[in-house]
Amino acid sequence: MKYLSEYRAPEQVAALLxxxxxxxxxxxxxxxxxxxxxxSLVKNGLLEMLPDKITMVHGPGCPVCVTPVSVxxxxxxxxxxxxxxxxxxxxxxRVPGSKISxxxxxxxxxDVRMVYSPxxxxxxxKNNPDKQVVFFAVGFETxxxxxxxxxxxxxxxxxxxxxxxxxxxxxxxxxxxxxSDPENRIDAFLAAGHVCTIMGMNEYDPIxxxxxxxxxxxxxxxxxxxxxxxxxxxxxxxxxxxxxxxxTRYVQRAGNxxxxxxxxxxxxxxxxxxxxxxxxxxxxxxxxxxxxxxxxREKFDIDIPLAEENAACISGDIMKGLKKPFQCPNFGTACKxxxxxxxxxxxxxxxxxxxxxxxxxxxxxx
Amino acid sequence: MNxxxxxxxxxxxxITLGHGSGGLxxxxxxxxxxxxxxxxxxxxxxHDGASFSLPGPLAFSTDSYVVSPxxxxxxxxxxxxxNGTVNDLAMCGAQAKYLSLAFILExxxxxxxxxxxxxxxxxxxxxxxxxxxxxxxxxxxxGKGDKIFINTSGIGQVHPSARIHHRYIxxxxxxxxxxxxxxxxxxxxxxxxxxxxxxxxxxxxVNLNHTVNILLDGFGEGIKFLRDPTRGGLASTLNEISGAxxxxxxxxxxxxxxxxxxxxxCEMLGLDPLYVANEGLFIAIVKKxxxxxxxxxxxxxxxxxxxxxxxYITDEHPGxxxxxxxxxxxxxxxxxxxxxxxxxx
Numbered sequence: 001m002k003y004l005s006e007y008r009a010p011e012q013v014a015a016l017l018x019x020x021x022x023x024x025x026x027x028x029x030x031x032x033x034x035x036x037x038x039x040s041l042v043k044n045g046l047l048e049m050l051p052d053k054i055t056m057v058h059g060p061g062c063p064v065c066v067t068p069v070s071v072x073x074x075x076x077x078x079x080x081x082x083x084x085x086x087x088x089x090x091x092x093x094r095v096p097g098s099k100i101s102x103x104x105x106x107x108x109x110x111d112v113r114m115v116y117s118p119x120x121x122x123x124x125x126k127n128n129p130d131k132q133v134v135f136f137a138v139g140f141e142t143x144x145x146x147x148x149x150x151x152x153x154x155x156x157x158x159x160x161x162x163x164x165x166x167x168x169x170x171x172x173x174x175x176x177x178x179x180s181d182p183e184n185r186i187d188a189f190l191a192a193g194h195v196c197t198i199m200g201m202n203e204y205d206p207i208x209x210x211x212x213x214x215x216x217x218x219x220x221x222x223x224x225x226x227x228x229x230x231x232x233x234x235x236x237x238x239x240x241x242x243x244x245x246x247x248t249r250y251v252q253r254a255g256n257x258x259x260x261x262x263x264x265x266x267x268x269x270x271x272x273x274x275x276x277x278x279x280x281x282x283x284x285x286x287x288x289x290x291x292x293x294x295x296x297r298e299k300f301d302i303d304i305p306l307a308e309e310n311a312a313c314i315s316g317d318i319m320k321g322l323k324k325p326f327q328c329p330n331f332g333t334a335c336k337x338x339x340x341x342x343x344x345x346x347x348x349x350x351x352x353x354x355x356x357x358x359x360x361x362x363x364x365x366x
Numbered sequence: 367m368n369x370x371x372x373x374x375x376x377x378x379x380x381i382t383l384g385h386g387s388g389g390l391x392x393x394x395x396x397x398x399x400x401x402x403x404x405x406x407x408x409x410x411x412x413h414d415g416a417s418f419s420l421p422g423p424l425a426f427s428t429d430s431y432v433v434s435p436x437x438x439x440x441x442x443x444x445x446x447x448x449n450g451t452v453n454d455l456a457m458c459g460a461q462a463k464y465l466s467l468a469f470i471l472e473x474x475x476x477x478x479x480x481x482x483x484x485x486x487x488x489x490x491x492x493x494x495x496x497x498x499x500x501x502x503x504x505x506x507x508x509g510k511g512d513k514i515f516i517n518t519s520g521i522g523q524v525h526p527s528a529r530i531h532h533r534y535i536x537x538x539x540x541x542x543x544x545x546x547x548x549x550x551x552x553x554x555x556x557x558x559x560x561x562x563x564x565x566x567x568x569x570x571x572v573n574l575n576h577t578v579n580i581l582l583d584g585f586g587e588g589i590k591f592l593r594d595p596t597r598g599g600l601a602s603t604l605n606e607i608s609g610a611x612x613x614x615x616x617x618x619x620x621x622x623x624x625x626x627x628x629x630x631x632c633e634m635l636g637l638d639p640l641y642v643a644n645e646g647l648f649i650a651i652v653k654k655x656x657x658x659x660x661x662x663x664x665x666x667x668x669x670x671x672x673x674x675x676x677x678y679i680t681d682e683h684p685g686x687x688x689x690x691x692x693x694x695x696x697x698x699x700x701x702x703x704x705x706x707x708x709x710x711x
Contacts, residue, residue: 004633013693045695116635222693348636360686360698 007221034192035062035349057321064347098307118150125162145259148266173283193247200255276316313342386505416499425460440568444483448490459528472511494573527586540657551642570646617677
C-alpha cells in the first residue's frame with residue numbers, strides 16, 4: 001500500500017533503531033499522547049526493540065477512556081427513551097456505564113446504531129422525521145470538526161430532530177494537568193499527529209517553554225514513532241526543549257484553519273470532567289447557545305443521578321503515565337476485555353486493551 | 367458450470383404466512399421451486415426424511431446462516447449455506463454426500479429474491495457434488511426475521527487415509543494457509559448501512575471439499591489437522607488449535623497472503639485482517655518434511671493458488687500464538703475480544 005508501506009519498511013525501522021540506540025546515553029521517560037500511537041508501539045513489538053534506557057509511558061489520548069461514567073450514563077438514558085435513535089462510534093458501545101453499556105441497552109430494545117461518521121446520523125435524522133436522532137459526540141480535536149460540521153449541516157437543512165451529546169476533550173490542558181502532577185516523571189512528549197493536523201503546533205509552544213519539555217508532533221506508523229522518539233531523544237541529550245514536527249506529511253504549523261473555524265462556530269470551550277483524572281478547566285467543547293436545539297443536554301431533560309467511577313479501575317494513573325497496565329492488580333484477572341472494569345480495557349486505543357491483546361496475560365512488557 | 371434458471375410462473379410475488387402453513391400455498395411454493403430445482407431420487411420421495419446407506423466412517427455437521435445483507439458481491443446466503451457445511455465436513459477429512467436444507471423466511475420476502483438464493487444453492491451443490499435430500503420451510507411474521515435464515519446439516523464420508531486430529535500435531539509441523547485473508551468479512555462490511563466504499567472485493571466463499579480430497583489422496587496422514595478460519599478469523603482459529611494441541615504457534619506477518627485492497631479497507635475501518643471472517647480458506651497443519659510438496663500441489667488448485675506457509679508449531683509458549691511483525695517485533699495474537707469494532711479516531 002503506497003503511503004503506508006514505506007512507513008513500515010523494515011530497513012528504515014532497523015536504521016532508526018540503530019540511531020536511537022547509538023544516541024541514547026541516559027534514562028529518559030517519554031509519553032506518547034495518543035492511544036493510536038500506543039497500539040502501534042505495542043502491536044508492532046517496538047517497545048522491546050527500544051534501548052532499556054528509554055521508558056515509554058502511555059498518555060490520555062483515548063477518547064473512549066477519558067469519557068466519564070456519568071456521560072456514558074447520559075447516553076444510556078437517551079438510548080432508553082422511546083422515539084430516540086442513539087448513534088455512536090463503535091468503540092463507545094461496549095464501555096460500561098455505572099450499570100450497563102450501550103450494547104446492553106440495544107439488546108434490551110433501545111435503538112442504538114453504530115456509525116462511522118456523524119453525517120450518517122444527520123442522514124438518519126432526515127430519513128426518520130418522527131424520531132429524535134442523537135449522536136454521541138466524543139473525541140479529541142481530531143473528531144470534533146466533523147461533529148461540529150454535522151450540526152452545521154443539520155442547521156442548514158433545518159433538520160430539527162438531530163442533536164449531539166458532546167463530550168469533547170482537548171489535548172493541551174490535559175498535558176498541563178499531567179505536567180503539574182507532583183508525581184510526574186515525563187521528560188518528553190510525542191504529541192498526537194492527528195490532533196495537530198487540525199490544531200497545528202502553536203498552542204504547544206507555551207507548554208514546551210513553561211515546563212522546559214521537548215514536544216515532538218508524531219505520526220502513527222513504526223517509522224513515524226521511531227523518528228519521533230529519535231527527535232525527542234536528540235533534544236533531551238542536548239538539553240533542548242521545543243516543539244518539533246515529525247509528521248510533516250500532514251501537520252502544518254497553523255493547522256487546518258477551516259476546521260478550526262468550524263469548531264469556533266459551533267463550540268464554546270468549557271471545563272470538562274476526565275474519567276480517572278477529574279475536572280480540568282477549559283479542557284473541552286460544549287455546543288454554543290446559538291445551536292442550542294442541537295444540544296441533546298438542552299433538548300432532553302436528562303434525569304440521572306451522578307455516577308461514581310469504579311474504584312477498582314486505576315485508569316487515572318494509567319492515563320497520566322504513573323502506572324503501566326500490568327501494575328494494576330486487576331489487569332488480566334478481574335478486568336479483561338470481555339468483562340472490563342474500566343474504559344482503557346475496552347477501547348481499541350486503550351493502553352490496557354493494547355497490553356492485554358498483544359502481550360497476553362504474561363507481564364513481560366517493559 | 368453455473369445454472370441459469372428462470373423464475374417459475376407463480377400466482378404470488380411475495381412470501382406470506384400461508385407459505386409456511388402446510389396447506390395448499392405451501393405445496394405450490396415447494397413444488398414449483400424447491401422440489402423442482404433440487405430434484406433427485408431421495409428428495410422426490412417427499413417423505414419426512416431421507417433413508418439411505420453409506421459406508422463409514424462418516425462425518426456429520428450442522429450450521430445456520432443469518433448473513434445480512436443476504437446478497438453480496440460474489441455470492442449470497444444460499445451458496446454460503448452449502449459451502450459452509452460442505453467445508454465443515456471437509457475439515458473433518460470428509461466428502462459431503464447429503465445435505466438437509468431448512469429455511470426460515472420472513473413474511474414479505476420477494477419470491478424472486480428467494481429464487482436467486484435457491485439457484486445459488488443449486489449451483490453450489492452441483493459444484494461440491496452434494497445432494498439436498500430433505501428440508502423444511504417455515505415463515506415468520508414480518509419483523510420477526512431478516513428476509514431469510516438457512517440451516518444446513520450434512521453427512522459426509524471420511525477419506526480412508528484421513529487421520530485428522532489435534533493430538534497428531536507436533537513441534538516443527540508447518541502451518542499452511544490456503545489463500546488470501548479477510549475477503550469475505552470485508553465484502554460484507556462494505557455493504558453494511560452507512561459504509562459506502564467501493565471496491566472490487568468479493569467474498570471468497572467456495573467449496574473446499576475437492577481441494578481437501580486432493581491433499582488427502584496425495585499425503586494421507588501427513589495432513590494432521592484442517593480447520594476453516596471463518597468467524598473470529600485466522601487469529602481465533604490459531605488460538606483454538608494451539609489451545610487444543612497444547613502447543614505454541616509462531617506465525618510471520620510477512621508470510622500472510624493478503625490482497626492489497628482488502629488490506630487498505632482494513633486500515634480504513636480500523637480492522638485487523640487476522641480477525642476478519644473468511645469463507646473459502648482453510649488452515650492445514652502438515653508434517654514438516656512434506657510441506658513444500660503440499661504447497662506445490664495446492665498451487666495447482668484454483669482454491670490454493672495463493673497458499674502459503676505462514677508459520678510453524680513449536681513446543682515453546684504452549685497455548686499461545688506469537689506473531690513476528692513485518693518489522694521484526696514480536697507480539698501475542700489473542701482471541702477476538704467480543705465483536706470487532708472500529709476505532710473512533
